[in-house]
Amino acid sequence: MARRRLSHEGTLVLDSEGLSKLLADDESVVALVAEARSRGMEVVICALTIIEALPARTNTARLSQLLSGLRVIPVGDEEAKAASALLIAAGLHGHQYAIDAAVAEAALRQQRPVAMLTSDVDDMTKLCGGRVRLVAV
Template structure:
């Protein structure tokens, strides 16, 4: 498997699938997170990603351990919600299907650049983030 190179410094943000794969100890995801940290990148997730990724079978001890090593970006309020809503409108998307993706994209756009996102939803995230966030498929 070819290794994907990440930037020096900046931010690595995980969407729901990125967090799920990290929780499952997926080899590729663990390696990408470790590489990001070794390059001085901060690893973050949106608080909404926890809600989206966690389910009844999630190992709560593993979840707590993984979260302890990440910075959780809070959903702050009205201004962030309006910004996420604007991303949806600009992308031609709407509704609950895209709401969390929009909030994650908005959080990504607020991070220290360069920003790289681990996601399984390349198409929608590309529409939401444009070229300001580098997307890596997981």
């Protein structure tokens, strides 16, 4: 497998699978996050990702420690409206896409270049177009 490389500066966004794997100390995700930080990229998550990503038996101390090193992007009225517009533009609807749309909307507002660690490349491609580099995890 070819080594996945990230840009210098910009932003790395973690979707729920990215956060879950970081929490589980997945070697490839930990390495990508470390590389992003070493290249001066900010590592962020959408606030809703916290809800979606956490297993029932999450170590809350470990979670707090991990979240302290990430910028959590809040979702308010304007962000929710923008995420809804992304869903409509992508031809998607329903609760199964709601959090993905909020994550995509948050990613699109970040300092460029933006990369996202995601397990859902197909839907994120529909939501983000070519404006976010998607890295499958």
